[in-house]
Amino acid sequence: MTLHPPSKPAWNGLTETRQTLPSDAYLSDEAYRRDLDAIWYRHWIHACRASDLAEPRAFRLTRIGDQEILLLRHEDGSLCAFHNSCRHRGAALKSEECGRLAGRLIVCPYHAWSYSLDGALVRTSSKVLPDGFDKAAHGLHPVAVAEWRGFVFVNLSAAPGAAVDGFDSDPAMLANWPLERLERGPVYRKEIACNWKVFWDNYNECLHCPGVHPELSALVPIYGRGLMERRDDPAWQAHADDEAPQFSGRLRSGAETWSGDGSAKGRAFAGLTDENRQAGQSYVTHLPSFFVVGHVDYVRSVSLRPLGPARTELTAEWYFTQETRPETAEALDNVVAFGSLVLDQDAAICEINQRGLSALPHRHGTLMPEEYEIARFHAWVLSRTG
Ligand code: FES
Ligand SMILES: [Fe+2]
Known part of the structure; x- marks a missing residue:
């Protein structure tokens, strides 16, 4: 043009x-x-400040259209983000706008599936697991998150680890x-x-x-x-x-x-x-x-x-x-x-x-x-x- x-x-x-x-x-x-x-589900979208997630295990929700993203400060200091959706039957994992996880697990409020801060499924609440159930395939859906000069952005389409562009x-x-x-x-x-x-x-x-x-x-x-x-x-x-x-x-x-x-x-x-x-x-x-x-x-x-x-x-x-x-x-x-x-x-x-x-x-x-x-x-x- x-x-x-x-x-x-x-x-x-x-x-x-x-x-x-x-x-x-x-x-x-x-x-x-x-x-x-x-557009909104394919570009970097401003979410918050890095200082809004200062403490280890601090979390915060951000919404883009009808998508809810759970942002987390990992104990190793990195930022992670996941769709706010449990891999069991899809319940929202968090409903508070922000807060701090009590422990090292993200626990679904519905049937207590529990995930590590990396998003890996750690345990379900069932007595036994059905045949063919692959725990490793039921981690939280990751979302790319990156920081630009203290401002945090998320991107629903970018690969995790990508930089804000x-x-x-x-x-x-x-x-x-x-x-x-x-x-x-x-x-x-x-x-x-x-x-x-x-x-x-x-x-x-x-x-x-x-x-x-x-x-x-x-x-x-x-x-x-x-x-x-x-x-x-x-x-x-x-x-x-x-x-x-x-x-x-x-x-x-x-x-x-x-x-x-x-x-x-x-x-x-x-x-x-x-x-x-x-x-x-x-x-x-x-x-x-x-x-x-x-x-x-x-x-x-x-x-x-x-x-x-x-x-x-x-x-x-x-x-x-x-x-x-x-x-x-x-x-x-x-x-x-x-x-x-x-x-x-x-x-x-x-x-x-x-x-x-x-x-x-x-x-x-x-x-x-x-x-x-x-x-x-x-x-x-x-x-x-x-
Ligand atoms: S929907 Fe999350 S544990 Fe059932
Ligand atoms: Fe104006």
């Missing part, structure tokens, strides 16, 4: 009229099922942030009445920013122009060397971070370069479930879960290190309230987008030049779902 036609080599914009995905892709049970099977943007963008050492602060969770792809469509453009995010647009002046970055403007070359925020994408003059008043509330991360600090926001995206943003004094992650054709769960988490954590509740609130406001605005506009998609004559939408990243996202979806 050519998004940068040769006649305008460096402008990001789309030059030809393109259609969005068909409306049905956002509405029907069939399309939802297809998304689960072709498939980032949508360069993970080195956050190389200078101490992601492994982060400690979780406040958490924002919301169910949005929209298809999961509506959320990503909205994430992938800033045409909506001036109208939907007045506060953010004041903080990040290029967003106030409806653009995500310098080369989104067809006339960008006229300002190619201009570092003024409305052209460069930096925060407004005097602002240091995404917060209510633009000031950093804790100390800045020690390892950042001038460029990192000036960028204001540095994103790493991992479709379909996750993005993480580095600011000078904190990191924010956003995680998605599809709950139905028109229902999506959104979880945002704020992270600090001990050095950067704001010292007062008021300072912390200044950071979290700002991010929550932006998320609330996005959630509300996504619901509005979803409602209008069901209009019978609306078969598909039309993309404008600034929506080149949506075109790329839709190509990504279609390459998987056909």
Whole structure:
């Protein structure tokens, strides 16, 4: 797919009229099922932080569509993951969201089949085993689990032992942030009445920013122009060397971070370069479930879960290190309230987008030049779902 036609080599914009995905892709049970099977059950999906499973025998459930995955910290320190399903008659092994196993066995609550932390069947509760029963063939169904810089991902299709891949943007963008050492602060969770792809469509453009995010647009002046970055403007070359925020994408003059008043509330991360600090926001995206943003004094992650054709769960988490954590509740609130406001605005506009998609004559939408990243996202979806 050519998004940068040769006649305008460096402008990001789309030059030809393109259609969005068909409306049905956002509405029907069939399309939802297809998304689960072709995307959510085949890619690395963000689950939690490694520190959420710090202790040996700590466990946690994560859900993807109608699949439940049991994550476990083995006594040897490794992470393991299994389908939350007993090999006897399929009962869920765990129902609590998280906890710690009392002993070294995973015991099914139904008839007490017991499994080692490796998932091997150790014993059944029957007096004798029937002829032909192979204990070794009745271990828990494994799920690939891997860690990327303190964030844990699972993959229902990858081979156990595989590494997290498939980032949508360069993970080195956050190389200078101490992601492994982060400690979780406040958490924002919301169910949005929209298809999961509506959320990503909205994430992938800033045409909506001036109208939907007045506060953010004041903080990040290029967003106030409806653009995500310098080369989104067809006339960008006229300002190619201009570092003024409305052209460069930096925060407004005097602002240091995404917060209510633009000031950093804790100390800045020690390892950042001038460029990192000036960028204001540095994103790493991992479709379909996750993005993480580095600011000078904190990191924010956003995680998605599809709950139905028109229902999506959104979880945002704020992270600090001990050095950067704001010292007062008021300072912390200044950071979290700002991010929550932006998320609330996005959630509300996504619901509005979803409602209008069901209009019978609306078969598909039309993309404008600034929506080149949506075109790329839709190509990504279609390459998987056909
Ligand atoms: S279903 Fe698990 S022991 Fe019977
Ligand atoms: Fe937005």
